[in-house]
Amino acid sequence: IWIRDIGIEVFENAIHPNGGRGIMMRNDKARVFNNVIEVLERKINDEYGGAGSGDGVLGCQAGGTYGIQIEDDGGSLTANADMLVYGNDVTAYADECPSKALRISGVPVDSVSHICNNTFRAVRKHDPGPGTEAVSGGMAPGVVYLQDNSFFADDAYIAVDWAGGTNAYFSNCTFSLGSFAGNDFYSLNYANKSSATGLFITD
Numbered sequence: 001i002w003i004r005d006i007g008i009e010v011f012e013n014a015i016h017p018n019g020g021r022g023i024m025m026r027n028d029k030a031r032v033f034n035n036v037i038e039v040l041e042r043k044i045n046d047e048y049g050g051a052g053s054g055d056g057v058l059g060c061q062a063g064g065t066y067g068i069q070i071e072d073d074g075g076s077l078t079a080n081a082d083m084l085v086y087g088n089d090v091t092a093y094a095d096e097c098p099s100k101a102l103r104i105s106g107v108p109v110d111s112v113s114h115i116c117n118n119t120f121r122a123v124r125k126h127d128p129g130p131g132t133e134a135v136s137g138g139m140a141p142g143v144v145y146l147q148d149n150s151f152f153a154d155d156a157y158i159a160v161d162w163a164g165g166t167n168a169y170f171s172n173c174t175f176s177l178g179s180f181a182g183n184d185f186y187s188l189n190y191a192n193k194s195s196a197t198g199l200f201i202t203d
Contacts, residue, residue, distance in 0.1 A: 001013070001015065001023045001024070002024045002026065003025045003026060003027055003030045003032075004026060004076075006028045007028070007031075008027065009030075009031040009033075010031070010035065011033045011035065012035065013035045015036070015037045015039070016037070017039060017040075018040075018042075019040065019041055020039065020041060020065065021039055021041070021061075021065055021066045021067075021069065022035075022037040022065075022069075022090065022092075023037065023067075023068050023069070024071060025068070025085075026070075026071050026072075026076045027076055028077060028078055028081050029081070029083075030083050030084070031085075032084070032088060033084070033086045033087045033088065034087040034088065037067050037068065037088060037089070037090045037091070038091045038093070039065045039091070039092050040092075040097075041065035041096070041097035041098075041099070042095070042096050042097065043058045043059050043060055043096045045058060045059055045060065045061050046058060048061055048062060063098065063100065063103070064098030064130065065092050065094075065098075065099045066092065066102075067091070067092040067099075067100070067101040068088065068101070069102075069103040069104075069105065070083055070104045070105065070107060071104075078108055079109065080111065081107055081111035081113060081142065082111060083115075084113070085113075085114070085116070085118060086114070086115070086116045086118060087117050088119070089118070089119045090102070090118065090119065090120045090121065092120075092121065092132070093123060094122070094123070094124045094125065094129050094154070095126070095129065095130070098130040098131045098132065098133075099124075099130070099131075100132075100133045100135075100137075100159075101122040101133075101134050101135070101152075102136070103135075103136050103137050104135070104137035104138070104144060104168075105137050105138060106137075106138055107141075109142055110142065111143070112142065112143045113143070113144050113145070114144075114147070115145070115147075116149065117147075117148045119149070119152075120150070120151050121152040121178070122134045122153045122155075122178075123153070123178040124178070127182075131155045132154040132178065133159040133189070134151035134152060134153040134158070134175075135157065135158045136156075136161065137160070137161060138161055138165055141167060143167045145171070146170045146173060147169075147170075147171045147173070148171075148172050150176070151175050151176070152175075152177070152178050154178035154179070154182075154185070155184075155185060155186065155189075156185070157175045157186075158170075158188050158189070158199070159186070159188075159189040159190075159191075160191060165198075165199055168198070168199050171200075171201075171203070172202075172203060173201075175187065
């Protein structure tokens with residue numbers, strides 16, 4: 001489901017594509033609540049296989065599968081973005097491709113968004129297998145409050161990519177290992193490309 005207009009509400013759906021992603025939030029004041037989402041990406045994309053499109057080699061979309069994604073792409077979000085995500089049960093499976101239960105790909109400066117009372121799982125179908133991250137992205141420069149959420153992962157609870165991350169506040173959240181978590185698990189995983197200051201985790 002791709003939210004492409006202002007003030008759209010997506011609620012009480014069962015979302016389980018055979019291959020792909022769950023909900024993408026790309027416009028202001030979107031509300032996503034009380035959905036059950038199960039996603040899994042497969043190597044079915046010509047664009048991301050081999051040397052590129054048209055070579056006949058299939059691959060995973062960049063980043064693998066996402067359960068819920070907040071993305072500002074070319075100004076689709078503004079300072080009034082004010083996203084709200086609550087009451088969702090999200091499972092992103094890694095089988096042929098990596099998985100991320102919650103992906104935040106930038107939120108505009110001066111915006112405030114809330115993600116609360118959700119369960120986010122990023123887990124493998126088998127071990128060994130592709131990477132899993134409960135929360136992933138460049139969480140900047142707007143403010144995101146993540147409160148009373150439960151996070152499960154096999155590889156990393158919070159992963160900050162090349163874009164860096166700031167202004168993310170985790171409070172009263174629980175973090176639990178998945179069934180295939182190993183010795184190389186990271187609670188916080190930083191790509192060390194851009195600034196990753198202003199991330200807070202509190203009881």
